[in-house]
Amino acid sequence: MTDRAVPERAVILAAGLGSRLRPLTDDRPKPLVPIFGVPLLHHALHQLEAAGVKRATIVVGYRKERIQKFFGQYFGDLEITYCESGVFDRTGSAYSLWLARDALMAGDCLLLEGDVFFERAVLDRVLSSRESDVAAVAPFDETMEGSAVTLCAKNYVQDVRLKQTPADRQTGATALYKTINLFRFSADSLRQAVLPALDGLIRSGAVTAYTEQLLSMLAAQERLKLAAVRCDRLKWFEIDKESDLQMAERQLTPNDLGDAAFSLRPALAI
Template identity: 55%
Template sequence: MATNTPKNAVILAAGCGSRLRPLTDLRPKPLVEVNGTPILYNALRNLEAIGVEQVTVVVGYRKDAIQYACGRRFSGLDINYVESTVFDRTGSAYSLWLARHALLSGDCFLLEGDVFFEEDALHYLTIGKATDIAAVASFGELMEGSAVLLSDDGFISSFRLKQTAANLAANGPSLFKTMNLLRLSAPTLRTTIVPALDDIIGAGATQGYIEELLAYLVERRGLQLAAARCDGLRWYEIDSVEDLRIAERIFTDSPSSVLPYKLQAN
């Protein structure tokens, strides 16, 4: 267990998961199972294994199901809940703003509730001297979504939102997919992240996403966000039924046999 491991984590789990219907007609996306394990259970178990003690889960769609499934105590973790009543018309930045009191409690892991990943991804976020760090993986040919470019010294230099394979040739080999797993330090949360959230939500921009917030802070406000390269690890962001099928293949097969899928995750 790393000595600089945060004791707190925030998981964003409020969304409707509309692209996973009909699986999400009666349950929230974080409780969809990958080979029998709910996505949220996997995250909580990995957080406990690395030394986290308290988790704040932002809930919205079918919140009662998540609260019933996880309770106030999940194995060795204390679980707190923050409810979004406008989950169907707000973005992830708004959900994060709702959890701002948890963000002000100290160093913190930040996770999206639709990523199935192995424990080492969190370990990678605690290695080295960087205190603000995001997990990334090489952008593969079948990927889409938010990506970043890295500087020579391993920091995120800029964001590229809504990327597809067609962008690979233009950006070259330095394009990396964001995995929606971050470690953020107490000073950065207190002086940069939470004030920026207050500003954008106060201005009425409630439909923005965390990647947009981070892009603004990195590119225009000088946030130093290091990148943890997780190319060799198994993970998948699950947005659709096809994503779920791929995730189940990744976590059923041996690591060596699924590496091509890992590099092509959404």
């Protein structure tokens, strides 16, 4: 383990439409879709609070009032603030990140997306890394699609690729690793590299860009040295469509949610 302090803050991107998960998202945002009765975002906040994170900024958009009502201003000892996107239906995740730029300016920060279930061991590996800036990754297998990275010999992110499929992992000699969409950034990297590049990207009009495109640009320009934290054989699921949810519930048991289920507030229906 390292003596690096747990970041005080986390930024969670939770503004999207979740259109591929309809009809489950017809009346709720994707982060409130449950696994064994526990909403994805509830589980993530539970993990962050248990790890010692003190403040979470959640970027909300689609059905934002459902998230704000469900969680309010506190989750245990974790203080919650919200950034609201009024253009969530025509912007990408980089724009959501840009809306949270004040939180990113405040110091070391975790960044995650609100549609990912991850067991505590995934977060522990991110937090225990000796590197300043890290991305949680896992080998890209036949069940996966979406953003992926290639790694150099020293396990730093070399290239970020969008819209990868199982067929892409079979081409060439370079191994692909799926991004789990859980990152840790140092205050210096945020202020000197990530935020200036993000601001330039959005102000140039690229409001539909994804966060992965920002990271790809920074990696290509060698402005961000992003270490890969390998999470092979750990349990995590990115829930984009109903088959993802079904696979998660096949491979998980209610015990995998730990005591997150017991911290639910039953008076607030989702």
